[in-house]
Amino acid sequence: MKLRKFWTKIVLMAVAASVLLPEIAMAKGKAAPLVVVAHTTKLTGIMAWWSKLYNENMLIFTVLTGCLVPLAGIVLGLLGDFLMSLTGIDLRKRELVEH
Numbered sequence: 616m617k618l619r620k621f622w623t624k625i626v627l628m629a630v631a632a633s634v635l636l637p638e639i640a641m642a643k644g645k646a647a648p649l650v651v652v653a654h655t656t657k658l659t660g661i662m663a664w665w666s667k668l669y670n671e672n673m674l675i676f677t678v679l680t681g682c683l684v685p686l687a688g689i690v691l692g693l694l695g696d697f698l699m700s701l702t703g704i705d706l707r708k709r710e711l712v713e714h
Contacts, residue, residue, distance in 0.1 A: 653666035668676045696706055 653669045655663055655666045655670065658666055665676075668679070699706060
């Protein structure tokens with residue numbers, strides 16, 4: 616049991632070191648903070664709006680992305696089910712023919 620506690624402490628120290636050492640190394644260089652922005656000069660329509668939203672309000676961009684990605688997955692999944700049903704594949708009931 617003592618050996619397990621020892622290895623747990625070793626792993627936790629390794630994780631802490633891997634998280635904290637890059638921060639300590641960067642603090643010595645006094646590096647400027649990194650700013651990430653989207654290049655919007657050649658974009659039009661919804662792509663321009665989406666990239667401007669990314670640049671101006673990251674919270675709303677994150678919430679919209681978090682809502683729209685699952686919604687797009689649902690729509691694409693239902694569309695795939697519909698197209699497969701047109702080809703004769705019924706995904707609503709599945710009988711295991713292997714057993």
